[in-house]
Amino acid sequence: MKIEGLLPIGTVVLLKDSTKRVMIMGVCQEGVTDKGTNLYDYVGCVFPEGYMSADENFLFNTDQIDRLYFLGYQDDEALAFKERADEMMVKLRQEWKPGEE
Numbered sequence: 001m002k003i004e005g006l007l008p009i010g011t012v013v014l015l016k017d018s019t020k021r022v023m024i025m026g027v028c029q030e031g032v033t034d035k036g037t038n039l040y041d042y043v044g045c046v047f048p049e050g051y052m053s054a055d056e057n058f059l060f061n062t063d064q065i066d067r068l069y070f071l072g073y074q075d076d077e078a079l080a081f082k083e084r085a086d087e088m089m090v091k092l093r094q095e096w097k098p099g100e101e
Helices: 076-095
Strands: 012-015 021-033 036-046 058-060 065-070
Touching (some): 036 076
Antiparallel strands (some): 012 021
């Protein structure tokens, strides 16, 4: 699946090797792993249940998306934010050292 830039909040996707859909509720996320911190495109919650607890959120990247079910709401404000967030993610990815703390 070819996706250009970040998807909007509210987008519903299915991740590869998954049977449960996920709704995007945040972009440009930092997550801690056993190897340090990593940068992720998104944080999501199960759909249709929604946010249940911080332990049930999913950090994932665009390349992990298998199928797009619904594209979240977009208006002028959201499109301006997407443009800035896309630029920031490119910059952060260039500077990021995977697993660094």
